[in-house]
Amino acid sequence: MADQNSADVARKLALLKMRFREKALCALSSLQQSLSRVHSSGVDSGEILSAYQSLHRLAGSAGTFGYSALGREARELEQIIKPFVEKAPGTHDDVSQFLDQSFMRRVEGLSDMVSGGGSESTPTGSALEEGLRDVAEPMVVLVEPEPDRARSLASALTHHGFIIHSYSGLLDVPERVLVDASAVLVRDSLFSAGGNTFGTDVTLPPIICVGSVDGFDDRYKLAENGADGFFPEPVDVPLLADYIERLIGERLELGKGRVLIVDDDPELLEHYGLVLEDGGMNVHKVRSPSELLGALSEFQPDLVLMDVQMGHYSGPTLARMLRFDPEWVGLHIIFLSSEDDREFQVDALSKGGDVFLTKPISDSFLLRAVRVKCNRARQLAKLASRDSLTGLLKHSLVKQEVGKEHSRCRRFGQDSVVAMLDLDHFKLVNDRFGHRTGDLVIKGLANLLRHRLRKTDVIGRYGGEEFLVVMPDCSLENAVEALQAVCEQMRRISYTSKGQEFFVTVSIGLAPLAAFENGEEAIEAADQALYVQKSRGRNGVSVFGEADIGSAGKVVQCTS
Structure with a gap:
């Protein structure tokens, strides 16, 4: 394909x-x-x-x-x-x-x-960026020659939601596995001695080394050979899992982005669109600058790619006009022009642009430049909408998602479920081991939810150690099954702090979204079911009882 x-x-x-x-x-x-x-x-x-x-x-x-x-x-x-x-x-x-x-x-x-014809066009998109494809499952390659250590680390990472493929040497890893891997864990002695010797030319996923030697020269050698991270032994598995999760997120973000292209030259407009779409970008093309404001509101781009002169319209003037609206003050704008006068370029940037690219520009360079700027724009947007610790939606935004899904499932008559989750005895974890360890536990549950739930499920951090999940087009039975699996997986994750190993469980309450007058009532019902589960001994799932659906009163019946 x-x-x-x-x-x-x-x-x-x-x-x-x-x-x-x-x-x-x-x-x-x-x-x-x-x-x-x-x-x-x-x-x-x-x-x-x-x-x-x-x-x-x-x-x-x-x-x-x-x-x-x-x-x-x-x-x-x-x-x-x-x-x-x-x-x-x-x-x-x-x-x-x-x-x-x-x-x-x-x-x-x-x-x-x-x-006389022209030179060959520069290859684009998938031919240049094979390694930047969406990863359906978080699969990690483990290269460890010592069987017991390999089994121990693989088992621990499996509890964090990763699929592990183990090999004893670099050359043993099949090329198809490297292509699909989210990350590679390698014994440092193998990587330091041979460098990047996987015996393949495919674009490699992030490489993390594990080892017992942890000096400056050792780390420098690993970095020189292309390693993306290093963890000394004994490995802090929750910290390693969180690091892998972050690398995966950064890598996937590079292949995404919403780009609005504005150019009055139809061939150039189409060419840039093809190049960026082939590279994984979501592109909207505008030929007439007069359509710009409408396209911005409808498409909500991460970045605008704009010619400097389009008929009697000036790109820099259009950029200045966009900045009139507070909504577009932070919008990233890239100017494209054959104008190589530095004074002209600086003047154009001073009117509202962020980057000036001089034409002609190769397809590969354009794709990389747009990817970098899109990634930066999405990172800044994420800071505003995402919880800084977990990367999940913030409290207000996940509540908005509950409201949207409530309207949708009531309108179309579909089942949807809202779930409230809370880490058990979390205050004891903070008191005994400190807030840094507590943060690792919170991130551990966040990562587990990302891995175990569907791509269509919306996950948010509700506050402290509480999480809120919206499960569209999902029956109560299926929601219970999925979240019981989360409970089971969570209780198996081992944490170590101050020389002590400990485990943390999670309690979950569910409510059928369409059974309530609004999203707020459904959240309240899920919260009540959560606290019934707490009273029953924690570590499990309770469903808001049918006898109370549509009521804001007490819970009469809950099922586990």
């Missing part, structure tokens, strides 16, 4: 190149006729401006379609005309200073550059 998609993208890019070639030949024919009229009849500032704009467009777009030499030559000719365009209209003698036979021959030569 990936090969088919790449072939389809390559075919579309080739068609765009043909369209550019045809339009460029027409534009150059008009350009030659226009300049011939000026050369023979005298000064016409409108004709000169039109010629300048035509050369400017060619300089900015030719390289994208493989005509790098054409772009460079058009850029040089554009710079020759530019001083005249920026001044008041002059005399025929002024025009003759640049519009001589040599200049005209160079303009005629542009058509030959187009007719």
Whole structure:
């Protein structure tokens, strides 16, 4: 399927190149006729401006379609005309200073550059970024030559929700497993001695080394060989699990992003869209700047990719206009232009842009630049909407999700469930082992919920050691089964602090969302069921009793 998609993208890019070639030949024919009229009849500032704009467009777009030499030559000719365009209209003698036979021959030569074809287009998307694909399951490769240590670490990580594939040597790991892995754990002696010797050219997932030697030189050697992390023995497994989770999250974020492209050149607009979509971006294309505000509100992009000049619209002026609205003050804006004057670029950025990319730009560089900026934009947005400790939705936002799902399931008559979770005896953990250890336990449950629940389930940190989960299109029976599995998994996770091993359990209360008048009542019902489970001995699941559905009174009946 990936090969088919790449072939389809390559075919579309080739068609765009043909369209550019045809339009460029027409534009150059008009350009030659226009300049011939000026050369023979005298000064016409409108004709000169039109010629300048035509050369400017060619300089900015030719390289994208493989005509790098054409772009460079058009850029040089554009710079020759530019001083005249920026001044008041002059005399025929002024025009003759640049519009001589040599200049005209160079303009005629542009058509030959187009007719001669262009260089090969730069491969894009999946061909360049094989390693940045979404990982369906958190699978971790463990490379450990000592069987007992391998079994012990694999067992501990399994309780944190990871699928473990164990091997005794680097060369034993199949290429297909490396491609699908979320992370690789390697004995430090294997990695230090041989470096990155997996015997494959595929893009590797994050590599974390484990070992007993923990000096400066040892760590430097691991970093030099490409390691992404190191954990000394004895391994703090909850801390390791949290580190793996963070690396997975960072890696997956690189393959995502919502990009709004604004460009009045249809071929460039389509080309940039294909390149970014093939690289995993969600793209919305706007050809007319007058449609920009509506597209922003509807699409809610992470980033805007915008040409600097689109007809009589200025990109920097559009950026300044967007900043009028507080909603778009933090929106990342990348300018694309063939303008290489540094003063012009700085001035454009001062009006509201964040990055200035000079055309022509390779497809691979564009994809990487957009990915980096999208990742940064999403990180900043995440800080505003996500709990800093767990990465889950904050209290207010997860409550909003309950309200949205309540409206949806009442409207369509579908079952949905809301669940309230609370770590048992958590205050004792903080009092005995400290808040740092308590934070690890909270993150451990957050990671477990992410792994064990469905992608469609919404998880939030409700406060302290409490969590709120919305399970759309889910029966009570299925919700009980899924969350009982979470309870069972949680009680098996071993934590160690101050030389002591301990375990933590979780209590859960459930309520059928559609049975209540609003989301707030459903949350209250789930909370009541939670505390019934607490009174029953904790470590399990209780469901709000049917006798109380639609009532805000006491719980009469709960089932475990």
